[in-house]
Amino acid sequence: MTNVIHFENVSWKRPDETILHTINWRVSKGEHWAILGLNGSGKTTLLNMVNGYIWPTTGTVRVLGQTFGKTDIRELRKAIGWVSSSLQERIKGTGTDRVEQVVVSGKFASFGLYDEPTHDDYERAYQVMEQIGCANLYGRSYQTCSQGEKQKVLIARGLMAAPALLILDEPTNGLDFIAREELLASIEQLAKQSDAPTIIFVTHHIEEIMPIFSHTLLLREGTVFEQGNTENILSKPTLSQFYQLPVEAIEQNGRKWISLQETTFETNE
Numbered sequence: 001m002t003n004v005i006h007f008e009n010v011s012w013k014r015p016d017e018t019i020l021h022t023i024n025w026r027v028s029k030g031e032h033w034a035i036l037g038l039n040g041s042g043k044t045t046l047l048n049m050v051n052g053y054i055w056p057t058t059g060t061v062r063v064l065g066q067t068f069g070k071t072d073i074r075e076l077r078k079a080i081g082w083v084s085s086s087l088q089e090r091i092k093g094t095g096t097d098r099v100e101q102v103v104v105s106g107k108f109a110s111f112g113l114y115d116e117p118t119h120d121d122y123e124r125a126y127q128v129m130e131q132i133g134c135a136n137l138y139g140r141s142y143q144t145c146s147q148g149e150k151q152k153v154l155i156a157r158g159l160m161a162a163p164a165l166l167i168l169d170e171p172t173n174g175l176d177f178i179a180r181e182e183l184l185a186s187i188e189q190l191a192k193q194s195d196a197p198t199i200i201f202v203t204h205h206i207e208e209i210m211p212i213f214s215h216t217l218l219l220r221e222g223t224v225f226e227q228g229n230t231e232n233i234l235s236k237p238t239l240s241q242f243y244q245l246p247v248e249a250i251e252q253n254g255r256k257w258i259s260l261q262e263t264t265f266e267t268n269e
């Protein structure tokens, strides 16, 4: 199985509007993808579809070789690690106080520890915490961790069940500059490991798209504006068309940083 994700002519319609329009997208094993789009462009909707939370109105979604509608979605979800900002909220008051308990809960794809975790589970938790560079937090109370540390713990939780696919939905949200760079370095380190899952990384910020993301998908108003090799996608002409504004794109350490080419927005002064 070389296709990790395969969308064919996928649309998602609500009574009053179409949220995703005829999406064709193929993620192959060995690739890591960044998804970039403005607010409301449909990124979360797209990911909800990968995880089987919503189903296409038309078209076909295949994830890890399984076609939606013909497979047990709960089994499939066990092979997908998922990290989004909503997890932070859901973790409160679940009785999973220590960091390693939060990580172990990833095995059960829930936040309560319904089965008694075994010694092996905690060993596995330590191992995945090492994988994402937060083993130093083992034994700590989760709620006393910084935002950046919490995000690493949640990624470790997402790795607990050894997923084939890891979805990181805006993992750097709310992080300061240093915490953000630390988290990006950990994700980069993870992606370089030989047994790393395929990573889908959603962001609003071009400079977060590191060279490990071989491919990028630009989403605008529910349609794929462009997709393919990251180097080609993050070019000045493509980004200017995407944002419908003249942008400059400067490369530093293999990452692109953009700014407006000229003063485009008028102020009232």
Ligand SMILES: Nc1ncnc2c1ncn2[C@@H]1O[C@H](COP(=O)(O)OP(=O)(O)OP(=O)(O)O)[C@@H](O)[C@H]1O
Pocket (backbone or CB within 6 Å): 014, 019, 037, 038, 039, 040, 041, 042, 043, 044, 045, 046
């Ligand atoms: N269940 C729903 N019913 C109706 N409209 C929806 C539903 N879910 C999402 N939408 C709409 O679909 C559009 C895309 O939303 P989505 O959350 O996928 O965007 P996004 O790119 O993830 O945005 P952001 O970057 O702000 O998180 C929005 O206009 C949103 O209001």
